[in-house]
Amino acid sequence: MSKTWGGRFAEGADPTAERFTGSLAFDRRLAAHDVAGSIAWARALARARLLTDAERDAIVKGLETVRGELDAGTFPFRPELEDIHTNIEYRLVELIGEVGGKLHTGRSRNDQIAVDERMYLKEAVSRARDGVRAVQAALVARAAETTTAPMPGYTHLQRAQPIVLAHHLLAYVFMLERDRERLAGCAARADRLPLGAAALAGTAFAIDRETLARDLGFAGVTSNSLDAVSDRDYIVEYLAAAAIAGMHLSRLAADLTLWATAEFGFVEFADAFATGSSIMPQKKNPDVAELVRGKSGRLYGNLVAVLTTMKGLPLAYNSDMQEDKEPFFDSVDTLDAVLGVLPPMLRSLTFHTERMRAAAGEHYATATDLADYLVRKGLPFRQAHEIVGKIVRLALERGIGLEALPLATLRGFSALIEADVAEALTVEASLRARAVTGGTAPAAVAKALAEARTLVGS
Numbered sequence: 001m002s003k004t005w006g007g008r009f010a011e012g013a014d015p016t017a018e019r020f021t022g023s024l025a026f027d028r029r030l031a032a033h034d035v036a037g038s039i040a041w042a043r044a045l046a047r048a049r050l051l052t053d054a055e056r057d058a059i060v061k062g063l064e065t066v067r068g069e070l071d072a073g074t075f076p077f078r079p080e081l082e083d084i085h086t087n088i089e090y091r092l093v094e095l096i097g098e099v100g101g102k103l104h105t106g107r108s109r110n111d112q113i114a115v116d117e118r119m120y121l122k123e124a125v126s127r128a129r130d131g132v133r134a135v136q137a138a139l140v141a142r143a144a145e146t147t148t149a150p151m152p153g154y155t156h157l158q159r160a161q162p163i164v165l166a167h168h169l170l171a172y173v174f175m176l177e178r179d180r181e182r183l184a185g186c187a188a189r190a191d192r193l194p195l196g197a198a199a200l201a202g203t204a205f206a207i208d209r210e211t212l213a214r215d216l217g218f219a220g221v222t223s224n225s226l227d228a229v230s231d232r233d234y235i236v237e238y239l240a241a242a243a244i245a246g247m248h249l250s251r252l253a254a255d256l257t258l259w260a261t262a263e264f265g266f267v268e269f270a271d272a273f274a275t276g277s278s279i280m281p282q283k284k285n286p287d288v289a290e291l292v293r294g295k296s297g298r299l300y301g302n303l304v305a306v307l308t309t310m311k312g313l314p315l316a317y318n319s320d321m322q323e324d325k326e327p328f329f330d331s332v333d334t335l336d337a338v339l340g341v342l343p344p345m346l347r348s349l350t351f352h353t354e355r356m357r358a359a360a361g362e363h364y365a366t367a368t369d370l371a372d373y374l375v376r377k378g379l380p381f382r383q384a385h386e387i388v389g390k391i392v393r394l395a396l397e398r399g400i401g402l403e404a405l406p407l408a409t410l411r412g413f414s415a416l417i418e419a420d421v422a423e424a425l426t427v428e429a430s431l432r433a434r435a436v437t438g439g440t441a442p443a444a445v446a447k448a449l450a451e452a453r454t455l456v457g458s
Contacts, residue, residue, distance in 0.1 A: 021319070024077060026326050027084045031075070035114065036065045037094075038103060040215040045105055048125055048206045055099050068302060084116075085109050094254045106203035110229040114194035117328070119216065122235055125187040132180050132245065132341025134179040136344040137456045143275075143449055144168040148442050150427050151266065151356035152292040152365060156349060161368055162427045163440040165351060173452045174253050180246040186241050190234035195226035200316035205364040215334040228318040232306065233327050237302040242331045246299035247336055253292040255351070262287050265355045270348035272343075284309065298334050302327035335416055364402055366373045366393050369433065373424040376427045377416040387413050416428040 013021075039060050046056035066088055069075040081087045086109075093100035146165035153163035193213035196203050201224040209221040222228035259266035269286050279282035305327045309320050367388050374384035391413050395402055403425050410417045423429055435441035438448065 009097055018080065018082075019150065021082065021322075021324050022079055023083045023325065024079050024081070024087060025063070026114075027116075027327060028077060028087075029329060030113075030116040030120055031070050031084050031088065032067070032280075034088055034112070035070070035118040036119065036279070037062050037115045037195065037216065038088065039063050040212055041107055041457045043215065044195075044207050044212045045205075047208055047211065049090055050105055051102060051199045055102060058096050059092065059103055062100060066091055083109070085115075106198060106205040106207060107198075108199040108229070110199050111194045111197040114197070114229055114231070115216070118190045118192075118194065118218075118234060119327075121190050121238055121328075122187050122217075122362060124336075125183045125238065128242070128245075128332075128335055128339065129180050129183050131336065132176050133456055134182070134343045135249070135339060135346070136176050136452070137443065138343040139169045139173050139176075140452045140456055142166075142346060142349070142447065143445075143452070145174070145447050146353065147449060149353040150358060150360040150431060151353075152359050152362075153410055153440070159365055162365050162430045164431060164445055166354060166443060166445050167440040170254075170448050170452055172248065174457065175248045175345040176245070177455050179241065182239075182241040182244065186234065188219075188239065191219040192228075193221045194228035194231075197222060197225035200226055200229055205386040215427070220295070226316045228320075230313070230321075232310055232321060232324050235324050236303070236306055236310070238304055239299070239331050242335045243296070243299040243303045244405065245335065246296035246338065247264075247340065250293045252342075253289040256289045257286045257293070260289075264359075266352055266359075268350040268352070269345075270350070273345040273348055286340060292338050292342065293399075295334050295338050299331055302331045340384065353410055357427070364395065366427065366430045367392050367423045369424055369430045370402060370421070371422055372433065374416055376415060378427050379414070379416060 008396040042056050042059040042063070045051045051059070054072055066075065069091075075087075076091065078087055078090065081090055089100065089104060092103065143166035145261060146169070147227065151165050151168065152159040153161050153168070155439045193209060193216060195212060195216075196207050196209040198204075205213050207222070213221050215217070219413060221229075256267060256269075258264060270288070271283065271284075272286050273286075275287040275289045277285065306324050313320055370391065371381065371384040372386045372388065374379050379387075391402065391410065392407065395405055398405075403422065406422070407417070407419060432443075434442050435444050437444060439445075
């Protein structure tokens, strides 16, 4: 079967080279976008009087037939035709005759693939943003149930200070909001039409690119033909946004898998989102959450792969850029899968709030509150910190909590300590004290919850 570029060549491609350079196995998922771009291009050619109205209509009708075959699963894909663009053009000529060969006038596969990818990316971003919102909504719903449920907060994976569970869950809501913003920014920068750039220098025909952009739903056109065909920033940006979102979701999964251990006992996964052991009958493993955590590695790898591919390429197009698609598509599929499984998993969790409440007051979690108590009595914080550190050491030696130390013993460290210190050392007082905007006090968390509900539209 002759190549669209075969006139220059006296010898056909080696079969191994043909298999090596072909991209149909993965770029076929761009077929619907390629058809849409080609229909718009045919109309642009007609506006430029490069096609008659009859030729335009024949091409558009043929492409609509191709679209129908693709939708029905009857399109005759031919791997020997290299890529999805050539497959569609070849089929068009089969359907309508030689006039189909006019479709590629003034167009290159270089600007053709760029527009296909950008159209695909805009759809992928819209879907991902909806998916992120669904995860946020699930977290908001669980936070609404737990605005007064104390738990330990951690630094260095050591118990630090009491917080409420809702505060912890809302942290991920606001993280994910930044992911939605990044994805939106990526789509906005991709929303420029590259068609008309041709191979690299711009088309030689009077194509109205601005009207063509409107036909295809783009906000504008690219400003430089070299940049238009050699740019893959939009893919890199998507991959980066997906990787960052994957990192956030991995951290959420890491929290949940840790909390599900017997050592923590803070949460239990529903049977529907857990698995068992092939050898240990008692096991209940958080496999779904672990895989969410693991998928972040794929997202990172895909980003690095495309950055590495692009880093040394001279302008303009190079075949190396064919290597952008598989990492891109894999990240789209991976992120879609993660965002799809998380909302029902989050809704099904059982939080053991009594266990969390008990843990919130253990291991001297209110020691900072004792230092704050002394500060309110007029002591400089550094001195208060030193005094409380000595009190904690004494309590450790005696094997008791701060609240169990007699008032007389506490006053031996500072005469500023009075009977009201007992109230200051409770978990509830610790939580109430942190009423600053963004803090963990139930009142502050209620405000944050209202803000989060606005973000997710619930």
